Amino acid sequence: MPFRLLKYALKKEHPAPRFFKAHEMPKKSYDVVIIGGGGHGLAAAYYLAKDHGISNVAVLEKGYIGGGNTGRNTAIVRSNYLTPEGVNFYDASVKIYEGLSEELDLNLFYSTRGHFTLAHTESAMRTMRWRAEVNKHVGVESRVVGPDEIAKACPQLDLSCSGQAPILGALFHAPGSIARHDGVAWGYARGADSYGAEIYQNTEVLSIDVKNGKVCGVQTNKGYIETKQVLSAVAGFTPRITEMVGLETPIVIHPLQACVTEPMKPWLDTILVSGSLHVYVSQSSRGELVMGSSLDPYEVHSTRSTLDFVEGLTSHMLDMFPFLSNVKVVRQWAGMADMTPDFAPIMGKTPIEGFYLDAGWGTWGFKATPISGKTMAQTIANDSAPDLIHTFRLSRFEDYELTGEKGAASVGH
């Protein structure tokens, strides 16, 4: 690294290096076409090339890379889920994340903060104990802590929550982290590009060609591409893609909103989540408080944000941190969350040969980016899903084998 810097010191021109090549038009055919240039799609392209030697791959992104839910989440990475299958899966993701900056040679600002899920009721405490025991059993560092330990980690927190919802304890999850979410997409894009995968922005898939139950190509706004394998990794656009191939799924789209405050000096080290107050908050490396809440209450395919949301969220924030009353919210936005009935993703093969689904990521997709890329690459390369994601298969609904994963987001339960 120092030598690279020295080279620039001696040069008069300093062109910004491109992360990936800008190709004019897609080729006539590819081994694999990935729809969606978010973290998941780009990670799949990266691992297809790196782990399986499949680099004749096109990633088609209708906007710009990382501009969808990858750049709209609150960037929290954790694995303190409720079912052993979920905990194992997300733990595998956390483990990749921990070494990912090194692997992609890009500073992802991966910062392990510790993650507290606050419990304000006895029934919430029961769920915390349950999650802690499942986590410990699988080998993930989570434990139930009392108010003292929470106060020690975050002395600014009003433990009585303005007297409205006194905190009884919390589930503490040591590996809980935050990361620079767009950096993850950019890092995987550069990695995939270096192995020969091609990334096309502003390239929209208009239809998918299926003959005799097999994928044969995709029609895009930049022409027809022949391919036998298509991965759909489009989060909130999933129902539009599955409609193209006539596939029914349980996915419905609800907006999920988030917002940030103006930057402050560092004061919040940990990540705090309150299911009852519908708040999750962390402080970014820039000093902003990054805050999210629960889903919007009804189906909408749009990324508009609302005043209702900011009013509701900030009033709960003030219950927890009354001293923030003069702090300004500077930005708010929304993403389209593809929700499933059991709060778990839909991954793997589908009844259509060569059509693979990486969907149903609802409010829990960012943390799974590395492992979903890796396991979907495995699924495509072997035309068979690895055991780690068997439980997330689309056919679980037909078999009535739903996952029962409710430890997913900031939802009260």
Added chain:
Amino acid sequence: MKLLTCPINGTRPLSEFIFGGEYRQAPDQNTCSDAEWAAYVHNRQGAPGDKKEWWYHSPSGTWFIAERNTQTDKVARTYLLADAKKVVKESK
């Protein structure tokens, strides 16, 4: 503030309403196959467009139908299920 019109109580703030999901016809449970029933239980028409939906006005306990576009979030009309036939006739 967003508003919605309850067929009984008139136009009210959206916060008084609860979304009840898409209005769907159940298959005949005596004749349909297991796969058809599972599809009915779990699968939804997730793609955006004009949809008929159940909504509930919580203070008055009124269930009714709203015809809404799930992309633009514009509500075309709302009516009680009992009046659905009349609405169809009027629109013809």
